[in-house]
Amino acid sequence: MLNCKMGRYQILGLLIFLPFLHYSLPFASPLCPPDQRDSLLHFKNSFVLDVNASDYCHSYYPSSPKTKVWNKGVDCCSWDGVTCDNVTGNVIGLDLTCSWLDEALHSNGSLLLPKLEVLLLRSCNLTRFPYFLYSLKGLKDLDLSFNMISGEIPEWFWGISHDTLEKLIISHNFLNGSIQQLHWKRLFYIDLEKNSFQGQLPIPPPSTSSFYASDNDFTGEIPSSICQLSSLKVLDLSENNLSGCMPPCFGDITNLVELDLRSNKIQGPLPRSLVKCTNLLVLFLSHNKFSDIFPHWLKVPRLYTLDLQSNNFHGRINLTASRLSFPALAYLFLSNNNFIGWSSMEDFSNTSLSVIDISNNKFGGPILLPSPVTIYYSIASNHFAGKIPSLICNATKVEMVDLSNNSLTGSLPPCMTNFSTHLSVLNLGTNNLEGTIPQSFSWGNSLMTFDLSQNRFEGKLPQSLEKCEFLEVLNLGDNQIKDTFPGWLGMLLQLQVLILRSNHFKGFLDIPGRIDLFPKLRILDLSNNNFGGPLPANLFMNLKAMMNGNIRQDIFLYTPRSFEKSSYNDTLSITLRGRKERLGRIWTIVRSIDLSQNSFKGNIPGIIGHLHFLDGLNLSHNHLTGSIPLTLGNVTYLESLDISSNKLCGGIPEVLADLPFLAYLNLSKNRLAGRIPQHNMFLTYENNSFSENPGLCGTPLSKECSPGLSSSTFDCKGHENWFKQNTVWIGYSSGFIIGISIAYIAVEIGRPKWLAQGVRMLERRAAKWMEKPMLKAIKFHGQ
Ligand SMILES: *[C@@H]1O[C@H](CO)[C@@H](O)[C@H](O)[C@H]1NC(C)=O
Ligand SMILES: *[C@@H]1O[C@H](CO)[C@@H](O)[C@H](O)[C@H]1NC(C)=O
Ligand SMILES: *[C@@H]1O[C@H](CO)[C@@H](O)[C@H](O)[C@H]1NC(C)=O
Ligand SMILES: *[C@@H]1O[C@H](CO)[C@@H](O)[C@H](O)[C@H]1NC(C)=O
Ligand SMILES: *[C@@H]1O[C@H](CO)[C@@H](O)[C@H](O)[C@H]1NC(C)=O
Ligand SMILES: *[C@@H]1O[C@H](CO)[C@@H](O)[C@H](O)[C@H]1NC(C)=O
Ligand SMILES: *[C@@H]1O[C@H](CO)[C@@H](O)[C@H](O)[C@H]1NC(C)=O
Ligand SMILES: *[C@@H]1O[C@H](CO)[C@@H](O)[C@H](O)[C@H]1NC(C)=O
Ligand SMILES: *[C@@H]1O[C@H](CO)[C@@H](O)[C@H](O)[C@H]1NC(C)=O
Numbered sequence: 001m002l003n004c005k006m007g008r009y010q011i012l013g014l015l016i017f018l019p020f021l022h023y024s025l026p027f028a029s030p031l032c033p034p035d036q037r038d039s040l041l042h043f044k045n046s047f048v049l050d051v052n053a054s055d056y057c058h059s060y061y062p063s064s065p066k067t068k069v070w071n072k073g074v075d076c077c078s079w080d081g082v083t084c085d086n087v088t089g090n091v092i093g094l095d096l097t098c099s100w101l102d103e104a105l106h107s108n109g110s111l112l113l114p115k116l117e118v119l120l121l122r123s124c125n126l127t128r129f130p131y132f133l134y135s136l137k138g139l140k141d142l143d144l145s146f147n148m149i150s151g152e153i154p155e156w157f158w159g160i161s162h163d164t165l166e167k168l169i170i171s172h173n174f175l176n177g178s179i180q181q182l183h184w185k186r187l188f189y190i191d192l193e194k195n196s197f198q199g200q201l202p203i204p205p206p207s208t209s210s211f212y213a214s215d216n217d218f219t220g221e222i223p224s225s226i227c228q229l230s231s232l233k234v235l236d237l238s239e240n241n242l243s244g245c246m247p248p249c250f251g252d253i254t255n256l257v258e259l260d261l262r263s264n265k266i267q268g269p270l271p272r273s274l275v276k277c278t279n280l281l282v283l284f285l286s287h288n289k290f291s292d293i294f295p296h297w298l299k300v301p302r303l304y305t306l307d308l309q310s311n312n313f314h315g316r317i318n319l320t321a322s323r324l325s326f327p328a329l330a331y332l333f334l335s336n337n338n339f340i341g342w343s344s345m346e347d348f349s350n351t352s353l354s355v356i357d358i359s360n361n362k363f364g365g366p367i368l369l370p371s372p373v374t375i376y377y378s379i380a381s382n383h384f385a386g387k388i389p390s391l392i393c394n395a396t397k398v399e400m401v402d403l404s405n406n407s408l409t410g411s412l413p414p415c416m417t418n419f420s421t422h423l424s425v426l427n428l429g430t431n432n433l434e435g436t437i438p439q440s441f442s443w444g445n446s447l448m449t450f451d452l453s454q455n456r457f458e459g460k461l462p463q464s465l466e467k468c469e470f471l472e473v474l475n476l477g478d479n480q481i482k483d484t485f486p487g488w489l490g491m492l493l494q495l496q497v498l499i500l501r502s503n504h505f506k507g508f509l510d511i512p513g514r515i516d517l518f519p520k521l522r523i524l525d526l527s528n529n530n531f532g533g534p535l536p537a538n539l540f541m542n543l544k545a546m547m548n549g550n551i552r553q554d555i556f557l558y559t560p561r562s563f564e565k566s567s568y569n570d571t572l573s574i575t576l577r578g579r580k581e582r583l584g585r586i587w588t589i590v591r592s593i594d595l596s597q598n599s600f601k602g603n604i605p606g607i608i609g610h611l612h613f614l615d616g617l618n619l620s621h622n623h624l625t626g627s628i629p630l631t632l633g634n635v636t637y638l639e640s641l642d643i644s645s646n647k648l649c650g651g652i653p654e655v656l657a658d659l660p661f662l663a664y665l666n667l668s669k670n671r672l673a674g675r676i677p678q679h680n681m682f683l684t685y686e687n688n689s690f691s692e693n694p695g696l697c698g699t700p701l702s703k704e705c706s707p708g709l710s711s712s713t714f715d716c717k718g719h720e721n722w723f724k725q726n727t728v729w730i731g732y733s734s735g736f737i738i739g740i741s742i743a744y745i746a747v748e749i750g751r752p753k754w755l756a757q758g759v760r761m762l763e764r765r766a767a768k769w770m771e772k773p774m775l776k777a778i779k780f781h782g783q
């Protein structure tokens with residue numbers, strides 16, 4: 001009997017094996033019966049060939065127009081995709097997977113192949129169940145996946161090949177309705193994945209060994225009749241709407257190797273009968289409502305993945321006991337539960353865990369050391385306290401370390417910045433760490449994210465950071481670092497985010513006039529330091545990523561940092577639209593400069609108008625003088641502009657009112673004068689956008705303008721000055737909200753699985769997705 005993996009590659013196996021058969025027996029092959037040949041030709045002609053119909057095949061199978069060269073002159077047994085019985089010559093197999101077939105004609109095609117056993121029509125753009133299936137009496141293996149079949153399964157389909165069908169794959173279609181019963185008595189492999197089936201979960205016959213039903217809308221409890229599937233090895237019911245408890249008899253399925261119940265609403269404790277399932281290799285229970293203690297009681301010698309994330313598992317974990325229960329465990333996912341701690345003194349160093357994710361629980365005490373083979377180590381958002389032991393550096397294989405949001409104290413062990421050449425994420429943010437940042441980065445390191453924000457680090461930035469040539473995110477905000485601006489970081493060609501907010505940096509922002517510094521920088525936050533001197537025109541001129549761009553499409557370039565079976569998404573908080581926003585994966589679409597709360601002097605350089613793709617600009621709380629540069633009107637995508645609390649003078653350029661996406665504006669506490677522009681977005685701002693500028697008048701301020709002042713403003717010397725009214729009106733809408741919401745939805749749903757399945761699936765799922773993420777997006781904007 002095939003297990004799941006073999007089943008999935010069986011098709012590929014056929015493709016490789018069959019040609020070999022033909023070549024090795026060129027003369028022994030009997031001729032294909034003429035009536036079967038004619039039926040195949042008739043079938044061929046009921047499709048048109050369209051390369052686009054096999055659009056998303058290349059990631060799974062290469063596509064080719066197999067039927068194109070089928071012709072009468074050649075024995076049909078040697079046609080591409082056709083397999084004959086080597087004794088009788090009857091056609092027994094037809095594999096037209098990914099062969100450009102497009103059922104565009106909606107023909108009622110027929111297929112008179114009385115001995116057909118294997119029919120593979122994956123990805124043929126079928127829109128319904130072909131009726132000829134009804135006449136095939138001996139079918140064993142049927143694959144109709146990745147088609148466009150919609151609606152309910154027709155009644156007649158349940159009767160096909162009743163005594164012979166062993167393998168049925170109808171995944172990735174648009175099927176709905178409920179499934180009463182799966183009658184086929186020899187069925188051992190059934191795949192219903194990625195449809196919209198509703199109602200109660202159907203239970204396949206006892207012969208079944210692999211049952212895939214994920215990503216449908218099955219509801220209600222898991223029927224206890226499932227316990228009779230004594231041959232079942234693989235059960236995947238993930239991403240449905242199943243509720244209630246797991247049936248107590250569940251452990252009767254003793255052959256179970258893989259159990260996946262992720263993303264349902266299953267509650268209660270795990271049935272203790274699971275103790276009989278000693279063959280389990282993987283157990284996915286995440287994103288449900290299970291409420292139980294850690295399953296020490298489960299004794300599964302070969303289990304290598306245990307995923308309990310996002311449930312209500314609680315209590316203490318006895319690592320000694322769990323090491324005995326799960327001696328082969330490699331992937332442990334416990335995040336988002338209510339575990340409170342450990343009941344033995346052991347740590348992970350004596351385990352073979354390569355992924356340890358215990359984030360978002362209530363674990364306390366000293367941090368537990370990872371194992372020397374650990375690759376992913378997240379203990380974020382717990383109550384761990386005490387120092388980071390230098391023994392952590394024994395984990396030389398580690399690629400991702402996230403200790404953020406705990407109560408860790410003391411200084412960093414010097415080895416911490418060079419113990420693993422594979423390390424790509426080091427997040428120690430939001431702790432009480434102190435001391436200087438170790439100088440020990442070495443060439444050849446892989447660091448991409450380095451986050452020490454919200455600690456008490458002091459001293460200078462280590463110059464050895466220049467050796468982190470792959471660094472993308474550097475977040476040192478909210479510390480006590482005393483240094484001058486690290487212009488040399490501009491040599492890090494991958495750097496996208498530089499946050500030095502709320503430290504003791506000082507001096508001028510001196511950037512050499514050379515090109516190609518900070519070429520990818522998109523978030524620069526230097527706010528709340530002691531920087532002075534003029535605003536850095538040279539620096540602005542370097543920020544290529546803010547000058548060029550393809551607006552919000554970048555979002556699709558975002559891939560979470562992935563590690564063995566796990567991932568990490570950078571999150572950062574920056575000030576946007578006047579308040580602090582915590583940006584998850586969407587930071588990759590934001591371009592922002594925040595130089596607020598420093599001591600910058602002089603004019604706002606006109607060069608800033610080159611940063612067309614800037615979303616947020618905050619220059620507030622400095623000592624800027626002069627007038628607002630007209631070139632700001634060229635920062636087309638600006639959504640948030642704060643230049644309040646300076647000494648800016650003159651009028652408000654009319655061009656600002658033409659910025660189509662400017663949703664947040666703060667010009668208050670300056671020396672601006674003249675009439676506030678009265679059109680477009682300016683009609684939406686409230687008076688606190690303009691307050692404390694004694695010379696300003698007009699709505700929304702209560703001060704009326706004197707009659708002579710219509711649509712004119714002042715320059716800094718008080719002379720009346722007519723600004724050119726340059727109308728680049730694009731569309732009246734709050735682009736920030738719409739743009740980011742759409743992007744957010746895209747990110748929220750963007751799973752690698754989904755990418756591979758192509759755009760068609762996207763359309764179908766869109767309706768489902770819209771509901772939840774949309775709410776989140778709205779919440780995010782606080783609208
Ligand atoms: C396939 O799609 C591409 C791009 O969408 C289009 O240019 C091409 O004409 C299509 N081919 C056929 C045969 O329809
Ligand atoms: C697939 O079939 C649908 C519906 O018949 C049709 O609209 C679409 O163009 C076809 N797709 C391709 C790529 O031929
Ligand atoms: C015919 O095929 C069967 C399996 O389908 C195989 O066992 C047998 O050896 C083959 N016979 C010849 C002559 O190739
Ligand atoms: C297809 O053929 C079957 C049997 O010949 C018939 O019952 C069915 O109505 C036909 N469907 C269409 C759409 O012509
Ligand atoms: C099932 O799908 C068909 C065709 O897409 C649709 O018309 C029908 O409303 C769907 N039924 C349910 C219950 O969703
Ligand atoms: C899930 O099932 C519950 C009842 O068990 C029902 O109220 C809810 O509407 C279902 N949700 C979806 C998305 O089908
Ligand atoms: C932890 O488990 C081990 C092995 O089962 C056992 O000997 C020990 O007593 C347990 N510790 C606690 C505190 O329960
Ligand atoms: C580590 O594991 C071995 C056997 O697996 C055991 O003998 C030893 O006591 C363990 N060490 C610690 C510190 O628990
Ligand atoms: C930090 O951890 C606390 C619980 O320890 C949690 O409530 C909070 O949401 C976490 N903060 C972040 C930013 O993850």
Ligand SMILES: *[C@@H]1O[C@H](CO)[C@@H](O)[C@H](O)[C@H]1NC(C)=O
Nearest residue numbers: 349350369372391393394395
């Ligand atoms: C840490 O590594 C050192 C050197 O490889 C080794 O001697 C030591 O035993 C390790 N310590 C632990 C606790 O694994």
Ligand SMILES: *[C@@H]1O[C@H](CO)[C@@H](O)[C@H](O)[C@H]1NC(C)=O
Nearest residue numbers: 560567568569585747750751
């Ligand atoms: C990171 O984001 C991806 C989707 O882009 C998501 O599937 C994954 O669970 C996230 N990882 C973490 C650790 O939050």
Ligand SMILES: *[C@@H]1O[C@H](CO)[C@@H](O)[C@H](O)[C@H]1NC(C)=O
Nearest residue numbers: 606609630631632633634655
């Ligand atoms: C805005 O940009 C355009 C083209 O890039 C340029 O011609 C124009 O002078 C700029 N306007 C201002 C006010 O800088």
